[in-house]
Amino acid sequence: MDKILKTTDDMLDFLSTKNIKLGTYDDNKVSQFLTDNTYFFKLISYRKNFQFNNGQYYHLSFDTLVDLSNIDMRLRYMLVHFCLDIEHCIKTKLLNEITFKTEDDGYSFLAKYIASNNNPSKIKQKILTQIKRTNSKLYDKHHAQLPLWVVMECCEFGVLESILAFYLASNPNSALIKLNVNRIEAGDNNISLLSYVRNIRNKAAHNSVILNSITSKSGIILDITRANSLASELVIKAKISRQVRRKRLSISTIHDITTTLAIYDTFIESETMKKRRYKELQDFLKRAQREKELYVQNDEILSVYRYFNQITNYLIETL
Template identity: 50%
Template sequence: MTNSSVTKLTDNEMILFFKNKNISLGLYSEKELIFFLKNNTYFFKLISYRKTFPYENNKYSNLSVDALIDMSTIDMQLRYIFLKICLDLEHSLKTQLINEITFNTDDNGYTFLNNFIDSTNNPRSTRRKLLKMVKRTDEALYEKYQENLPIWVALECSEFAWTESIIRFYIASHPTSALAKLRVRRPDGQQDITLLTYVRNIRNKSAHNSIILNRITTAVEESAEIPNASNITKTFVSKAHVSNNSSRKKLRIPVILDMTTTLAIYDNMVSSHEMKKRRYTELKQLMLRIKKNKQYYKKNNSLTSIYNYFNQLVNYLNLHS
């Protein structure tokens, strides 16, 4: 089945699209733009950023190809930084969990993992999947532990979604754990989740090189359900001196909620001062890079407001790190 709303365009049709939508070519000639699209990115990825600009009567306002290309570059740098942030956080959380099991419980690490496996809907399938990840990551570890898998080997080799599930299982029975602040209680008998769901969202986008900024202005409708920001997130935003009105509006945008929550958890749960300093410096450098071509966005109130919001967060992180 094909989607009739998405069709492959020729070079001339791409240029015509820009013209018909009132997107100026900026510093590019038609020939230069086609060359850029063939060698640096692809048409449908580039034009996705247009969604962040005002659109009325089938035309965009104050939008140029230069801005789209600039946003694609910023988006790439943002993904790289957030991937490192998520990897740092993943390491810190795994370390915290292993240390708690090792030093704060009588569990030997084998019993805990077996209990986790038994708690799943299909224990046999769960064990098989965990062992498959171990084998794919380290054949020697697989050969050594395939008969009896300890938590530290499972965590070392598991994908992030499995780490999230294991942590959720742990904090359900250890409410005083430092990790318990990640718990999100849900009503009506629904299974609790963790704030790592938000981290996973942004981690997957970053790791899979998926676009982030094309949805940066897209808020959830007032009538739609959106998870409330956690206490960690609210406290973090408040400490950065973001106004209640601004935070309420921004956190109704799912991708902003994901990024803000990830930063809040990172700042709260990563203990390495040097690790934090490196990442916060990278974020500060990115904020400065965004200002390089600020003339592209000066008439876009939504993007300007979002920049100011994140600039407050990044300034706070750098000031107290």
């Protein structure tokens, strides 16, 4: 966007110049909406999903941008629940494995993890800082000798991800091994499939837009070899065609959401929790269709909807 848009008139002029229709809005309603609900640059980011030629967008209106922003808000709230459930589940399973199925305890394992890092003192200080910020009482009691459960309780998602990757590298028989990432792909980084969950969790928790990058026009395109086995297994079981799943999983945002759903379905054992979350997913997709006439000319968005609807139907049917 070359021109600096400072006033409502500038923003309305941008919409007009780019052929973005006002739809059911008029100038005053657009101004009021931007004042009360969101900021212009966030709202128009959804335009990237639509056809753009010769400096103009096609089949796009202000109504569509508003609808996508509302759908996106609901998506973020829903995905936070999925991610928090996964975080709790993986922490519990990891702690139980180390405690009951290995020769380590929470102290010796954590010491080995810290020592394995390129800069042990730096990673230890990072962990201590996160614990102190989260729970000062636990910090005061345990900072001299750290148990793993305190780290799990207090530290950020990225620390869990790194600890899990370290554990899986030397425990190939772990029940969590499906979260492992091919080491050639991972390179020298301690990552697991939780890295894709973290991508979604961070966007949702920080209230960042998600639906502005869900088509080949807008999203980051991945090398399809990055489509991990859990995500691939899920879409195959959902009977999504090879052509569709290759296209959808090559888009970073869709790949990460699909992986999150696959991890959820694989590792969450509570049928009650699954029913609740899958019902939320089903209700979200129903809401996404409420203004479906706004998208009839956008085959890619419709295809994304059908993709997740098919996955959701599979998840519900298999409960």
